[in-house]
Amino acid sequence: MATKSLEILIDEFNRLPGIGRKSATRLAFHILEMSETEIDRFALALKSAKEKVKRCSVCGNFSEEEVCSICRDEFREKDTICVVEDSRDIIPFEKTNRFKGKYHVLNGKLDPLNGITPDKLNLKKLLERVANNEISEVILALNPDLEGETTALYLTRLLKPFEVKISKIASGIPMGGNIEFADTATISKALEGRQEL
Numbered sequence: 001m002a003t004k005s006l007e008i009l010i011d012e013f014n015r016l017p018g019i020g021r022k023s024a025t026r027l028a029f030h031i032l033e034m035s036e037t038e039i040d041r042f043a044l045a046l047k048s049a050k051e052k053v054k055r056c057s058v059c060g061n062f063s064e065e066e067v068c069s070i071c072r073d074e075f076r077e078k079d080t081i082c083v084v085e086d087s088r089d090i091i092p093f094e095k096t097n098r099f100k101g102k103y104h105v106l107n108g109k110l111d112p113l114n115g116i117t118p119d120k121l122n123l124k125k126l127l128e129r130v131a132n133n134e135i136s137e138v139i140l141a142l143n144p145d146l147e148g149e150t151t152a153l154y155l156t157r158l159l160k161p162f163e164v165k166i167s168k169i170a171s172g173i174p175m176g177g178n179i180e181f182a183d184t185a186t187i188s189k190a191l192e193g194r195q196e197l
């Protein structure tokens with residue numbers, strides 16, 4: 001039988017994505033075995049990550065500065081924007097070393113049934129970037145599932161009036177698969193084989 005405080009701790013771990021009851025219990029018991037110093041370090045890491053990490057005011061990526069390091073990078077191509085759902089999706093693209101443009105993080109994808117309507121996404125800034133800068137291509141790199149496809153279609157219609165080239169990364173990532181976990185070769189191929197919409 002777990003005590004009340006332990007029960008609360010298990011519940012908190014259980015709330016995290018991918019952590020079931022069993023793993024949550026294991027983690028909570030592990031916490032009890034940690035020293036004061038380790039606990040303080042852990043708690044501080046949680047608090048300072050939450051306090052210091054913000055969204056880049058240009059692209060929506062996580063950053064500790066007002067503008068993230070990718071947006072600030074003078075050597076990157078300014079005229080190509082790769083649109084991703086999540087900050088985590090940037091990592092596999094960066095790993096390929098092939099993409100030299102900039103990114104835009106939507107912070108989700110359209111899912112009206114679950115209340116994710118266009119106003120919930122980081123779309124206004126994307127339109128501003130396309131309208132104000134000399135953007136020649138917008139690459140849509142959304143996950144290959146129903147919501148990703150819906151979002152890509154919506155973006156295509158939204159961006160059409162700007163006379164910008166809109167392309168979509170080639171499939172290769174299986175339907176229902178996840179960009180975040182795709183390997184470098186798959187991402188490189190998907191980027192190279194992108195098709196204009």
Ligand SMILES: [Zn+2]
Nearest residue numbers: 056059068071
């Ligand atoms: Zn940025």
